[in-house]
Amino acid sequence: MTKASSWLGKTLIYLALIIGAAIMFLPFFWMVSTSFKTLGAISQLPPQWIPSPFQLENYEIVWRKVNFGRYTLNSSILVVLELIGTLLSCAAVAFGLAMFDFKLKKPLYLIMLATLMLPFQVTLIPSYFIWKTFGMLDTYYPLIIPHFLGGAFGIFLLHQYIKGLPKELYEAAVVDGYSPPGIFVKIYLPLCKPALAALSVFTFMGAWNNTIGPLIYLQSKELYTLPLGLLYLKSDTEVNTALVMAGATIITIPVVLVYLIAQKQFVQGIATTGLKG
Structure with a gap:
């Protein structure tokens, strides 16, 4: 050539x-x-x-009169709690699956991966009735608690990354007297920053844009998140397109900023999670 x-x-x-x-x-x-x-x-x-x-009047109306300021606060609280729960639970489970051998390890791992093939619509109605039985409807508990119980995608992503790290790291730490929790916190979590960044971006986008969950579990307007606030704008009898676009911009800009800030770590985390099966 x-x-x-x-x-x-x-x-x-x-x-x-x-x-x-x-x-x-x-x-x-x-x-x-x-x-x-x-x-x-x-x-x-x-x-x-x-x-x-x-x-700028459209943004003032949306932020104050339509209460988008409150919805932004609600969404931010949910995103922070869901991020904490997802990162901690998925990292802990992935570390255990990658570093320890125990009975039924492979079947449990395969069953966990199989849940990725289940459409969320399949579990939607049973989940609703479970939370209804516990009296947790119209609260944030159905949206937060599942993230502290691990997620198949996050566990798989971090598991693949940890499996790509040298096994000698764990063995050397044991020789130095570290316990498994200490090894996890002091050695493996810092090394997993790229994968954790990638999972953080996915979790943030899913939590920030989540519409179906809040729509099902939340009834009180003071608990609404930004996507529900946007639906409220669009469901008005006299739809003001400018107000809808202002609300959509408020929702979209944080996602764009998070991706731009974490772009390098996001790409690195995705690229390195398939090094070893």
Whole structure:
């Protein structure tokens, strides 16, 4: 392959990537642009890409009058608790499965992986009646407690990463007098930062955008999360598109920021979890 043809191939690849990125970015740009428009500007033809007049009133209405400030706080509390529960439980179970041998280890691991093939709709109704029996409807318990009991995807992700680490680390720590919990906390957790970062991004996105869980378990408006607040906006008899887009922007921006901040660790964690089976 000549130098000219190699340069042409790279140019075409970058051009295709730029076009693809632009296509993906346009809906996001339109959402943000519409959130700053008046109702009259939204219905104009041809459509305005740059709002004129430019107004912040939509965000003020959504944040104060529609109570998005409260919904943001509720979502933030849930995300933090779900992150803590997921990272601690999945890391502990993955460490145990990767480092210790015991009876029924392989069957239990396979059964756990099999749960990944079950659509969540299959367990939705039984789970609802379980939480109803315990009197925990209209609370955050059904959304938080399951994350402290481990998750198949998170356990698998961390298990694969830990299996890729040298076994000699554990053996050397035992010789130095460390107990298994000490080895887990002081050695393996710091080494698992890339995989933990990847799992954190997945957990954050799932918790922040979760609609079906809060919709089923929460009835009180003061407990609503951001996705439910957005549904409330869209279900209004007189839907204000600008307000809906302002609410959607508030929900979307944290996800984009988290991914941009943790992008390097996220990619590294995903890339290194398949080194060893």
